Amino acid sequence: MKKDLHYMLLVAFNRSNKVITRQILEKGLMPGQPKILEFLLENDGCTQKEIGKGCVLDKSTVTSLLSRMEENGLVSRESQKGDRRIVRIFLTPLGREKAEIVREIGSRLDESAWKGIPEDERRRFTGIFEKVIRNLEELEE
Numbered sequence: 001m002k003k004d005l006h007y008m009l010l011v012a013f014n015r016s017n018k019v020i021t022r023q024i025l026e027k028g029l030m031p032g033q034p035k036i037l038e039f040l041l042e043n044d045g046c047t048q049k050e051i052g053k054g055c056v057l058d059k060s061t062v063t064s065l066l067s068r069m070e071e072n073g074l075v076s077r078e079s080q081k082g083d084r085r086i087v088r089i090f091l092t093p094l095g096r097e098k099a100e101i102v103r104e105i106g107s108r109l110d111e112s113a114w115k116g117i118p119e120d121e122r123r124r125f126t127g128i129f130e131k132v133i134r135n136l137e138e139l140e141e
């Protein structure tokens with residue numbers, strides 16, 4: 001296997017995405033929805049713009065995903081009191097249930113990916129990977 005970072009990132013993403021996609025489809029979710037559900041578990045009541053930034057999705061993708069999620073009863077939208085232009089997104093009880101399932105799928109994937117790797121190496125890798133992500137974010141600006 002090639003050792004170029006960009007190639008390894010692509011392989012890791014594709015392999016993890018295949019596993020997650022297969023499992024979320026079995027749970028009645030569509031690609032793109034899990035990351036929003038999981039984000040809302042930690043940030044319930046945020047705006048669409050905050051979801052886009054937190055999930056690294058463009059505005060049109062977030063709009064279409066949220067519309068479908070609202071139709072499926074996973075999220076609700078509420079205008080902010082005092083400024084009706086601001087709309088906040090909340091998990092419904094069904095959305096919270098699905099988000100917990102997504103979190104469990106992610107935890108199992110993480111467990112498999114970390115298999116055989118000692119805790120000190122995990123911490124070191126995570127620290128380095130956070131730096132790689134920050135460096136890549138700088139390229140976007």
